[in-house]
Amino acid sequence: MRLTVNGTEHVLDLDPRTTLLDALREHLGLTGAKKGCDHGQCGACTVLLDGRRVNSCLLLAIAHQDSHVTTIEGLDGHPVQRGFLEHDGFQCGYCTPGQICSAVGMLDEVDRGWPSAAADDDPLSDAEIRERMSGNLCRCGAYPHMVPAIRQAAGR
Amino acid sequence: MKTFAYRTAVTPADGLEPGAVFLAGGTNLVDLMKLGVATPDVLVDVNKLPLDEIADLPGGGLRIGAGARNSDVAADPRVRRDFPVLSEALLAGASGQLRNVATTGGNLLQRTRCRYFMDASKPCNKHTPGSGCPARDGDHRDLAILGASASCVATHPSDMAVALAALGATVRVDGPAGRRVIPVTGLHRLPGDTPERDTVLEHGELITAVEVPPLPFAHRSTYRKARDRASYAFAVGSVAAALDVHDGVVRDVRLAWGAVAHRPWRAFAAEERLRGRPATRAEFTAAADVELAAAEPLRDNAYKINLLRRMTTAVLERLAEGARR
Ligand SMILES: Cc1cc2nc3c(=O)[nH]c(=O)nc-3n(C[C@H](O)[C@H](O)[C@H](O)COP(=O)(O)OP(=O)(O)OC[C@H]3O[C@@H](n4cnc5c(N)ncnc54)[C@H](O)[C@@H]3O)c2cc1C
Ligand code: SF4
Ligand code: FES
Ligand code: FES
Numbered sequence: 001m002r003l004t005v006n007g008t009e010h011v012l013d014l015d016p017r018t019t020l021l022d023a024l025r026e027h028l029g030l031t032g033a034k035k036g037c038d039h040g041q042c043g044a045c046t047v048l049l050d051g052r053r054v055n056s057c058l059l060l061a062i063a064h065q066d067s068h069v070t071t072i073e074g075l076d077g078h079p080v081q082r083g084f085l086e087h088d089g090f091q092c093g094y095c096t097p098g099q100i101c102s103a104v105g106m107l108d109e110v111d112r113g114w115p116s117a118a119a120d121d122d123p124l125s126d127a128e129i130r131e132r133m134s135g136n137l138c139r140c141g142a143y144p145h146m147v148p149a150i151r152q153a154a155g156r
Numbered sequence: 157m158k159t160f161a162y163r164t165a166v167t168p169a170d171g172l173e174p175g176a177v178f179l180a181g182g183t184n185l186v187d188l189m190k191l192g193v194a195t196p197d198v199l200v201d202v203n204k205l206p207l208d209e210i211a212d213l214p215g216g217g218l219r220i221g222a223g224a225r226n227s228d229v230a231a232d233p234r235v236r237r238d239f240p241v242l243s244e245a246l247l248a249g250a251s252g253q254l255r256n257v258a259t260t261g262g263n264l265l266q267r268t269r270c271r272y273f274m275d276a277s278k279p280c281n282k283h284t285p286g287s288g289c290p291a292r293d294g295d296h297r298d299l300a301i302l303g304a305s306a307s308c309v310a311t312h313p314s315d316m317a318v319a320l321a322a323l324g325a326t327v328r329v330d331g332p333a334g335r336r337v338i339p340v341t342g343l344h345r346l347p348g349d350t351p352e353r354d355t356v357l358e359h360g361e362l363i364t365a366v367e368v369p370p371l372p373f374a375h376r377s378t379y380r381k382a383r384d385r386a387s388y389a390f391a392v393g394s395v396a397a398a399l400d401v402h403d404g405v406v407r408d409v410r411l412a413w414g415a416v417a418h419r420p421w422r423a424f425a426a427e428e429r430l431r432g433r434p435a436t437r438a439e440f441t442a443a444a445d446v447e448l449a450a451a452e453p454l455r456d457n458a459y460k461i462n463l464l465r466r467m468t469t470a471v472l473e474r475l476a477e478g479a480r481r
Contacts, residue, residue, distance in 0.1 A: 015158065015159070016159070016160060016161070016162045016199075017159060017160070019157045019186070027334070038190065039187050039190065040183055040187060040253075040254055043251065043253060046253055049256075052227075053252060053253045053254045053256060054253050054256055054257050055251075055253045055254065055257070058182055058183050058186045058187060058254075058257070059182060059186070059257070060162075060179075060182060060186060061180065063160050063162075063182070063201050063203065078271075086166075102253065105252070105253075105256075106252060109227075109231075109252065112231070113231070114227065114230070114231040114248060115231060115243065115247060116229065117244070117247040117248050117387065130387075131386075131387050132217075132252055133252075134251055134252075134386075134387035134388040135250070135251020135252050135253045135254065135388055136251075
């Protein structure tokens with residue numbers, strides 16, 4: 001099967017059961033995306049699929065051969081990465097690649113005017129950022145520093 | 157995970173070979189396959205079918221393709237303006253990542269989150285007919301208070317489906333035996349003594365679209381969800397409602413509840429009771445109680461009765477206040 005990751009097309013011989021996450025980590029050596037729960041519950045495996053954030057642990061690689069995948073390795077010095085560094089948006093770092101990919105996808109959703117359940121007037125208020133990022137858990141509880149990191153990346 | 161063959165669907169009427177299932181976003185199916193609860197021989201991928209359009213219907217309704225992603229439906233300007241309850245219900249469910257992948261069809265057909273169902277090593281009449289229902293005497297805090305049976309007390313976990321039930325939406329189905337239209341309120345079965353069947357769909361029937369009929373007063377509609385944490389958790393109870401008040405009197409109302417039954421629960425009896433009555437707090441509570449009279453709670457989920465009574469009252473009060481302004 002084919003997989004296009006960070007701009008490069010790969011041809012792989014994979015079992016149809018292989019998830020996108022396992023294809024990235026085990027077969028392409030891209031270990032940035034992490035396996036936390038493997039059931040869509042933690043967000044550690046978040047990557048961008050045609051620009052939209054998704055949980056790669058619940059996607060079968062075989063079903064996404066025509067898509068473009070962007071992983072944390074493909075985000076080179078993105079403003080969200082700088083925001084996380086400057087605001088100390090992590091402790092152990094395990095959830096961080098997923099948090100950053102998720103934030104990149106989330107800021108694009110905000111730009112497109114997508115609503116969230118927080119329903120604040122300001123789509124980048126603390127409550128909005130927390131709600132929009134609620135699909136990413138952090139065992140270390142580094143959330144308070146991620147909120148300003150993400151807001152800074154949005155140019156605020 | 158058991159091994160399977162993979163193919164893409166060519167037309168909606170293709171149907172399914174024995175042992176095959178449709179793959180949409182996969183956010184529920186792949187999860188259940190990993191858990192060994194779903195063990196299909198063949199996955200038929202429907203993502204390449206052109207079923208993701210959201211189109212206007214004459215008179216102000218919408219046809220939402222079965223492949224339309226939950227996030228796209230929630231963000232659609234027509235949905236937000238004319239049927240806010242649907243946008244709010246979608247946004248109350250899952251996470252940004254999951255909604256980007258989850259489809260309208262898959263969301264309707266997602267399976268219960270009953271913990272015994274999701275554990276292939278446990279008995280469960282839904283995954284292994286005849287093996288028993290450990291939830292009835294075990295962990296059933298999140299499970300049904302309405303329409304359950306001795307065989308199964310599971311709930312349908314979707315938020316979106318509750319909004320669609322309130323809006324009187326219908327489901328368009330295609331398959332080898334032809335096309336048909338099913339009301340959302342009649343799509344899911346009550347468990348009875350065959351809880352292994354969630355819905356009235358036959359093997360190989362594909363949902364192609366959901367149609368939301370025009371409902372002018374639904375521009376004043378809303379969804380409220382109670383759950384164990386502030387976000388990213390399934391409901392323990394939820395309310396979808398639309399209210400039409402004129403001169404302080406309820407002209408029309410739509411009310412549905414989530415996380416209380418094996419299907420999204422349209423509160424027909426409560427609606428009936430409210431029409432023509434004053435739009436007051438006492439009447440709202442009385443209407444909820446008419447519907448809740450049929451509740452048969454289990455040891456640990458009787459709290460849902462009071463929860464639903466209070467949430468329903470609060471939601472209808474808020475909608476009535478909006479109408480006064
Ligand atoms: C961690 C987590 C949290 C979640 N929280 C919530 C929540 O709070 N609220 C909520 O409502 N949901 C929640 N969900 C569930 C999520 O909404 C569903 O998994 C999703 O909507 C399913 O859609 P899908 O397209 O991925 O379906 P799939 O997983 O692809 O399919 C689900 C089922 O539907 C069948 N199917 C799919 N499309 C069709 C079709 N067109 N015709 C016939 N059959 C079809 C499949 O064969 C399968 O049996 C959560 C899920 C996870 C993993
Ligand atoms: S409630 Fe239904 S799904 Fe849960 S264990 Fe009982 S039979 Fe299985
Ligand atoms: S590893 Fe994918 S969501 Fe946890
Ligand atoms: S920084 Fe350790 S899990 Fe988030």
